[in-house]
Amino acid sequence: MAEVKGQVLVFVLAIAFIGCVVSYDRPPVRKNISILQPKQFSSTSPQQVHISAVGPDKMRISWITQSSAPSVVEYGTSAGAYTESATGTSSSYRYLVYKSGQIHHVVIGPLDPNTAYYYRCSSDSTRQFSLKTPPAHLPIKFTVVGDLGQTGWTNSTLQHIAQSNYDMLLLPGDLAYADFVQPLWDSFGRLVEPLASQRPWMVTQGNHEVEKIPIIHSTPFTAYNARWRMPFEESGSTSNLYYSFDVAGVHIIMLGSYTDFDPDSDQFKWLQGDLGNIDRGKTPWIVALIHAPWYNTNTDHQGEPESDLMKQHMEVLLYKARVDIVFAGHVHAYERFSRVYNGQADNCGPIHITIGDGGNREGLAKRYMDPIAGISVFREASFGHGQLEVVNATDAVWTWHRNDDDVSVVSDAVWLRSLSSSPACKS
């Protein structure tokens, strides 16, 4: 670990040096990408494949076929040799004049940890996929990216993520930026499939997932809930919009910024129960994800109830439970805060990090408030992604990777110490 710490120190010094001598011109918005269905696909070809963790040793495989096909996944640890199979369910939805394909969800397992599996969907022999399960114990490496969208910058970010050898991706909302245009959900599914079919992508919702139109389509989250089903039942949640899970020694909490969060709400009560059930011996780290940031010195998205009211209601719960990190999106920039609680630096509060810079079509949020709040440690409006490597029960390293044109450059790096290992923060 000393070697890794040394490397991070070199990174930090190099960044400081480069920052002194090179000014970085922030690039403009890049064009939207639209990924069409490949011509060779039939109506029953599996497409838009993505996977998500379910419990300690299972994985949900999700995919879409244009017409009816069996909801079956065949899998095994050797390419082409499928020793196991599992059956699930499929459904479709309507949104105005759009009708989705058949959306399949199949849970496979039990699976061995940190192991490669090969699989195929709907018994289609023309497309074989592979995945790697997360490790059962630390260390584990997460990629964190928000407000991804589907532009040339998204492509750049995805290429950098592909090189990062991560175990699991965490996404704090705003996926496709379909914004009512349902074929864009299909395009997004195709865009992320090469990565999302290989490693679990665990997501929560943002404002661009709501897609509610008064009277015409009054049900929110129709496409999101149908396409991106997450393991909510396993954590006692009654909604796909908030849930939690354990992975390798980290308890991950996905909160819903766009569903009820007041003290009488189901989400609030569920969160209270969930935080009360955490075994810090088993999961010494706690990480929470929201969409609208509770701390933000950018001029964008100030004063929104999803930020201010949710913080007012729920911050004390996360503080008392000694949550280590809160990731947010929504603001299209990167910002890292100190440990903070109730607006003040607090050594027992979570570190808040805004990572809403995945590459969406709305562009960067470049204007910041002046003066800088004392708790904002690093902020920059550039596209990029983050990596959280939890090394052991006490230490983790966080790096933010800026898309410097098309090269991934580590532009912020910090070592973190878990609150569960701090005698002064024993809860």
Ligand SMILES: [Fe+2]
């Ligand atoms: Fe957003």
